[in-house]
Amino acid sequence: MRHQILLANVSAPQARETCVTSEQIKRYDIDLKNSREAQRILRDLGARMLAFGESETAACIAIKPFGFDPSIAGHNLIGLSNSLDRYGTDRAAFRKNVEEALRFTS
Numbered sequence: 001m002r003h004q005i006l007l008a009n010v011s012a013p014q015a016r017e018t019c020v021t022s023e024q025i026k027r028y029d030i031d032l033k034n035s036r037e038a039q040r041i042l043r044d045l046g047a048r049m050l051a052f053g054e055s056e057t058a059a060c061i062a063i064k065p066f067g068f069d070p071s072i073a074g075h076n077l078i079g080l081s082n083s084l085d086r087y088g089t090d091r092a093a094f095r096k097n098v099e100e101a102l103r104f105t106s
Helices: 002-009 022-055 057-066 070-083 089-101
Strands: none
Touching: 022 057, 022 070, 057 070, 070 089
């Protein structure tokens, strides 16, 4: 799972309007493709975490005292996927919240 969270490091594509050379356009296309694939994977992982949180109540109660919260992780993974194609504080905040909910250490 941590490997999938590293997808949050995918670069946001340069604004398409600012691409003027063929190299910049190629780079934009590659970055856009990578960003969309990372979004898909993070959304899937977020949905799985939310489903686990809703369907495995006993397991969630058992792991909560250890600081794990799959529901918070799931919501923030989906939020992270939605902000992945642009830079900003939202992206960093979602990632931090996921890491805290899953007790990942830097």
